[in-house]
Amino acid sequence: MQEIISVIVPIYKVEEYLERCINSILNQTYKNLEIILVNDGSPDKCPNICEEYAKKDDRIKVIHKQNGGLSDARNYGLNIAIGKYISFVDSDDYIEKNMYQDMINELRMKKADIVSCAINNVYSDRSVSSDIEERVYDTESALKDLILGKNLNQTVWNKLYKKDVINGILFEKGKINEDDFWTYQVFANSKKIITLNKVLYNYIHRESSIMGQGYSEKNLNGLEARYNQYKFIEKNYPKLNLIAKKSVFFYAIFLYQKLLISKHDINNSYMCIQEYLKEINFNDKERKQLTIKEKIWVFMGKKSMYFTCKIRNLIHIGI
Numbered sequence: 001m002q003e004i005i006s007v008i009v010p011i012y013k014v015e016e017y018l019e020r021c022i023n024s025i026l027n028q029t030y031k032n033l034e035i036i037l038v039n040d041g042s043p044d045k046c047p048n049i050c051e052e053y054a055k056k057d058d059r060i061k062v063i064h065k066q067n068g069g070l071s072d073a074r075n076y077g078l079n080i081a082i083g084k085y086i087s088f089v090d091s092d093d094y095i096e097k098n099m100y101q102d103m104i105n106e107l108r109m110k111k112a113d114i115v116s117c118a119i120n121n122v123y124s125d126r127s128v129s130s131d132i133e134e135r136v137y138d139t140e141s142a143l144k145d146l147i148l149g150k151n152l153n154q155t156v157w158n159k160l161y162k163k164d165v166i167n168g169i170l171f172e173k174g175k176i177n178e179d180d181f182w183t184y185q186v187f188a189n190s191k192k193i194i195t196l197n198k199v200l201y202n203y204i205h206r207e208s209s210i211m212g213q214g215y216s217e218k219n220l221n222g223l224e225a226r227y228n229q230y231k232f233i234e235k236n237y238p239k240l241n242l243i244a245k246k247s248v249f250f251y252a253i254f255l256y257q258k259l260l261i262s263k264h265d266i267n268n269s270y271m272c273i274q275e276y277l278k279e280i281n282f283n284d285k286e287r288k289q290l291t292i293k294e295k296i297w298v299f300m301g302k303k304s305m306y307f308t309c310k311i312r313n314l315i316h317i318g319i
Helices: 015-026 046-056 070-080 099-110 139-148 178-188 217-236 238-260 267-278 284-289 292-303 305-314
Strands: 005-011 033-040 060-065 085-088 114-122 127-129 159-162 193-204
Touching: 005 015, 005 070, 005 099, 015 033, 015 046, 033 046, 033 070, 046 060, 060 070, 070 178, 085 099, 099 114, 099 159, 099 193, 139 178, 139 217, 139 238, 178 217, 217 238, 217 267, 238 267, 238 284, 238 292, 238 305, 267 305, 292 305
Parallel strands: 005 033, 005 085, 033 060, 114 193
Antiparallel strands: 085 159, 114 127, 114 159
C-alpha cells in the first residue's frame, strides 16, 4: 500500500486562485494523499470553496480557524497530519501532476529524508523556471548550500519531508520570512537531503502577497531569522560559522539599502539593524578568508552603514 503524504494548504483571501491549487493536488498521479485545507479566517468565498471540495473527495480535511497568519495555519495542519510524509502548498500556487510521485520515488530510491525540486516562477507577463544541480547532501553540506542560497533555498513548499525529521518543529507565529526560521532546523534533523532537477512547483508572484509588498518593519523578521540561524550554526556546525555570519551582515546591508529607497521613517529600523550588527564581528582569521570586495564592505559598513548603503544604491550593487 502507498504511504500517505499529508499536503498542508494554508488559505487566506485567495478565492481567485484556490480552485486551481486544489485541483492540481487532487489530480496528482500519486493518489494516497491527505489534503489538509486550513481556512485561516478568510473573509471571502474560500471557506465555501473548501467545503464544496471536501464533499467531492474524502481525502480532503477542512479546518476553519480564526485568522492567525500563515505560520499558525501551517502549524494547525502539522498538528493533525497523519502522513509519513509532509508537503506544503501555498494556496495561490499550483503543482505539476507528477510532483509527489517523482519526489517520493527519489526519497525511497536514495533513502533520503528531504527532497527539493526546481521551481517555475510565474509572473503576470512571463514565467521563469529554475535550473538546479541534482545532488545528494549530508547534513552539513546541505546547511552550507542553504545558507548560501546555492541549489537549495529556504522555501518550504518545493520540498517533501519525512515527518520524522520535522519532529514537532513549528513555524514562528506572527512572522514573515517564516520559512527562514524553520527550514534550517529541519535540515539539521536530516541525515540525507537530495535535489531533483525537475520543475514541479509553480510559484505565483503577486504584488498583493506578503512577500510582494514594499519595505515594512516586519522585514526585520528576515534579519532576526538569519541571526538565529547564525547562532544555531555557531553552536552546532562551527565549520559553517563564517558563511552564516556573512549571511547576517550582508542581509543587514541589503535591508538598509531597501530602507533608504523607501518612504518609511528609517530611525527605528536603522537602530534595530545596528543592534544586530554589533553582534557580528569578524576576527583576524575570518577577515583573511573574506574576498577583497567583502573586506571593503565590512570595513565601510562598520564605519558607517548609512554611507555604505548610499554608495551601494548609487552604483546599483546588492539591490
